[in-house]
Amino acid sequence: MKITKESVLETLRTLSLPGDGQNMIDAGALGNILIFGDQVDIDIQMSNPTLQARKKAEVTIIKAIHEQVFEKAKVKVNIKITPPTDISGPTPIKGKPIPGIDNIIAISSGKGGVGKSTITANIAITLSKMGCKVGVLDADIYGPSIPTMFDMVGARPLSVSIDGKSKMEPIENYGVKVLSIGFFTRPEQAVIWRGPMAAKALNQMIFDAAWGELDFLLIDLPPGTGDIHLSIVQALPLNGAIVVSTPQNVALADAKKGIALFQQENINVPVLGIVENMSYFSPAELPDHKYYIFGERGAEYLAKDKNIPFLGAIPLIQSVREASDYGRPAVLQDKGPVVEEFVEITKKLVAQVLHRNSYLPPTKAVEITNLVGCEAIKS
Numbered sequence: 001m002k003i004t005k006e007s008v009l010e011t012l013r014t015l016s017l018p019g020d021g022q023n024m025i026d027a028g029a030l031g032n033i034l035i036f037g038d039q040v041d042i043d044i045q046m047s048n049p050t051l052q053a054r055k056k057a058e059v060t061i062i063k064a065i066h067e068q069v070f071e072k073a074k075v076k077v078n079i080k081i082t083p084p085t086d087i088s089g090p091t092p093i094k095g096k097p098i099p100g101i102d103n104i105i106a107i108s109s110g111k112g113g114v115g116k117s118t119i120t121a122n123i124a125i126t127l128s129k130m131g132c133k134v135g136v137l138d139a140d141i142y143g144p145s146i147p148t149m150f151d152m153v154g155a156r157p158l159s160v161s162i163d164g165k166s167k168m169e170p171i172e173n174y175g176v177k178v179l180s181i182g183f184f185t186r187p188e189q190a191v192i193w194r195g196p197m198a199a200k201a202l203n204q205m206i207f208d209a210a211w212g213e214l215d216f217l218l219i220d221l222p223p224g225t226g227d228i229h230l231s232i233v234q235a236l237p238l239n240g241a242i243v244v245s246t247p248q249n250v251a252l253a254d255a256k257k258g259i260a261l262f263q264q265e266n267i268n269v270p271v272l273g274i275v276e277n278m279s280y281f282s283p284a285e286l287p288d289h290k291y292y293i294f295g296e297r298g299a300e301y302l303a304k305d306k307n308i309p310f311l312g313a314i315p316l317i318q319s320v321r322e323a324s325d326y327g328r329p330a331v332l333q334d335k336g337p338v339v340e341e342f343v344e345i346t347k348k349l350v351a352q353v354l355h356r357n358s359y360l361p362p363t364k365a366v367e368i369t370n371l372v373g374c375e376a377i378k379s
Helices: 005-012 051-068 116-129 195-207 227-235 247-261 298-305 318-325 337-359
Strands: 030-036 039-046 073-079 100-108 136-138 156-164 165-169 169-171 178-179 214-220 240-245 273-279 308-315
Touching: 005 030, 005 039, 005 051, 039 051, 051 073, 100 116, 100 227, 100 247, 100 337, 116 136, 116 178, 116 214, 116 240, 116 318, 116 337, 156 195, 195 214, 195 227, 240 298, 240 337, 247 273, 247 298, 273 298, 273 337, 298 308, 308 337
Parallel strands: 039 073, 100 214, 100 240, 136 178, 136 214, 240 273, 273 308
Antiparallel strands: 030 039, 156 165, 169 178
16 A cells, blocks of 8 residues: 555644644644654644653654555654743742753763762863862762762851842852761761651751852762652752663662652653673783673663663773762863763763753743853853
């Protein structure tokens, strides 16, 4: 059977996008139709950015063409998200923006021990080296490790007066401003707090801090999907999230839950990408050999399965661990494969942030501003 453009158009005229009363043709959602034998490529534009809406539109179109045009047609639906035409009065989804902070990125893991804080510290310093103004909020209330990685153990924030109000001044090292519950506890002290107490301490570090002007605030979340995560998404309008995982199935199972948290319909935070840590091991005497101790490319396959960008893979290298333990993250080295990989990961992250800010509706009450001070990345 020969598939015609007219038959596809007639089918689309009977369909509407989720939440739209008009059919796809009259609503102007159809971009283009290309037909190559039994292959049908359809470009659709829609303003609803949720994965559920996109999947429903795709399934509806494919099913209709199979039923009304040709049951063996190979249909590919390309969906592009377009911002709403009227954004004169956007309704805030949740949280309130922090004045002076352009982009807030959560870094999550689902499972503990996969190197989330190591990834956070190295991305933050890489962004700073690229010319961005960066802050890190250590939201791991029960196991803060950022002070160790930034060589700040024992440091205490000072109090400063901002517009007549007393605020905490983040401590700066390596060009990054940092706040952590670890600044207010002894290294051997266990934080034994219920959820409301932890949330209160977190809110103080967020809103009672003098962060100043920042291009990026990275939030190092605790493992899992608990109280702290809910407190963050309720308190702050996140621009997006990164998920960190190691390649083995046990870690990937928890990473899936971390992704599902951000993709919940009532949360709806874009997952900007997945980073695979401890990807492989290469002995010093055999630098060209890769031993996939925890499995091969598991996080990369997960990213592909979930249709999420794969930002990159960091190998299992002793110097990365030592650098974190000694408070000098690996990217502070002049060069090396790990430094280069973190630079590539950071560039991909910023590209995803720029794409997210350009094509998705804002997730806060005010418009998201440009990445001032990051020209080195955008060029």
